[in-house]
Amino acid sequence: MPPTPAVPHGKRPTLADVAARAGVSTALVSIVMRDAKGAGAATRERVLEAAQEIGYRPDARARLLRSHRSHLLGVQFGLQHPFHSDLLEGIYAVAEPAGYQIALSAVAAGRGEQRATDALLADRCEALILLGPQAPAARLAELAGQLPVVSVARRLRGTAPGVEVVRTADDEGARRAVDHLVALGHRDIAHIDGGRAPGAADRRRGYRTAMSRHDLADRVHVLPGGLTEEDGATGAHALLDATPLPTAVLAFNDRSATGVLDTFLRARVSVPDEVSVIGFDDSHLARLAHIDLTTVGQDIPRLAELAVGRAIARLEGERTPTGEAVVAPHLVIRGTTAGPA
Amino acid sequence: MPPTPAVPHGKRPTLADVAARAGVSTALVSIVMRDAKGAGAATRERVLEAAQEIGYRPDARARLLRSHRSHLLGVQFGLQHPFHSDLLEGIYAVAEPAGYQIALSAVAAGRGEQRATDALLADRCEALILLGPQAPAARLAELAGQLPVVSVARRLRGTAPGVEVVRTADDEGARRAVDHLVALGHRDIAHIDGGRAPGAADRRRGYRTAMSRHDLADRVHVLPGGLTEEDGATGAHALLDATPLPTAVLAFNDRSATGVLDTFLRARVSVPDEVSVIGFDDSHLARLAHIDLTTVGQDIPRLAELAVGRAIARLEGERTPTGEAVVAPHLVIRGTTAGPA
DNA sequence: AGAGGTCGCGCTTGATATTTC
């Protein structure tokens, strides 16, 4: 037999129940539950005890309905993006201490961004934080007309007025990677890009610019890619087919770089002895001892802090968008890069 | 200049606003917004138009507050578990067509399961679906005393009355893997286990049982592991150090198997020519062309369907827990297994 | 300062009133 629950299903206790049990008014219970001032120490204790006994929990919805502020930040994220998971960790860590709750809405197969944001709006979020949104700028602008919107990791210049943008300096990241390789003595550096993924265009541009700056414009070699391991593997195969091999490869991200590493291993091409490989993101993957990938790290805690901070700033008085917040990436040198043979 | 929003910040339109604009009562607007019967076609159109014009959206919270049913399923998941992401996709796919909304609450560093479930309860979820919960059985029983609780992918027998359990037959999965290897001619089959991870004990047991059934009890070799790539790599190194190498390795999951593969590649041990490797989960990773991992697939759509189904069944009348729902896994044969040399 | 009373947030939901054939 299951243990007798303090409160059977379907009969959730309310403020009034606690009040009755403690022999006080509901208003007082409300005060106590919110830790507001206006209640004596003795009563406070009695109320808390009564609440405990009957298993009372404040109803968040009723609460939000009544108070004009909801202190709710809606976050849209992609279920299949580990990078979004990392950002979410950071967002929780910043938002909750600041007194804001997070409402999550996932983008998944069969559940597009429109559905995700609609759910968030219906939940009365005060602001939206969108991780790597793919929606057209017009849609973002439309949302921004209704409430503060922060776009993380997607560049949007001018086309979506009112949208706050928080992103990594992707071009600078690519530049740092190229600089590092050139410093090691590389000249033939190929780039397997990210196609139409957020940030891909900037990384591609950063790569090109950096190559030119080192007088290597004629060595520029961009291969079409994407954001998965498979895209990296495909790119690596293309490199193997077209001899000679470059001495270094800059992949769009760590997942792609992993595909590159794997392909080279199978082809008996030694990394970093024959070819150096650099990733992007500094994901958990890159840090694993047996991958040990040199990569461009995004400052995830900082991105999360900025995203939440911008949203809150807009909610708490700031009228105008601050424009872009661009966070510098940093190079993390590990074992997949070395001087050319 | 940003486009003039239909509704400026902070003045969210309500039913009453729509009613005033359409010249009808709020009750009627409510009927129209819910697509309920009781409104004429012409009025319906007029109301919808008015709602559209002023950018009205129903307030989900007020709605839930008023109606006795909330049709809200709370789902707790781990941010760093790709397997949970896959399950979530399935859960969305089943729940929304059934008329239920999903409230997400993530477990992350600094945000434990208690916090996660508390948030869900405060949100007035009608039932809880917990993905791979690690909380003590007593806590789960306590929750089950308040509302229907479904635990996915964690075994709980007897110790947590009232909790519905949906899980894969992990022991059977391990058995199928061993059977496959034995059929190929393997006898020296090692198992790098999952330590204390959910399902690890069952997989370990399934491995042992299957080995015994094939009269290979004396070849049983279990190495301590875990659920990450690193754990697999560590196990593989241990195998390499202690000659002779087994002819086949069963890893706890695909991530662990990836670590094993990588380690063997680096050590110039050919897979599957010298050693066969099997994973568990049939994650996206395993399917990648360049990994091509033989693995034990969990039936994610079925797990999701059962989890949501059980929760809804309990909400819609069924009084008693149905006990465990155990889903059969299936072997997915790819390129990392072959006969021994 | 500590306490209670009251109203209404935005919505749904019976019961009730008005129409139409």
Next chain:
DNA sequence: CGAAATATCAAGCGCGACCTC
């Protein structure tokens, strides 16, 4: 005239802001 279709009314859901004692 009565059933069915439309529309309205009024009462809260659980809570917090504000007022009073």
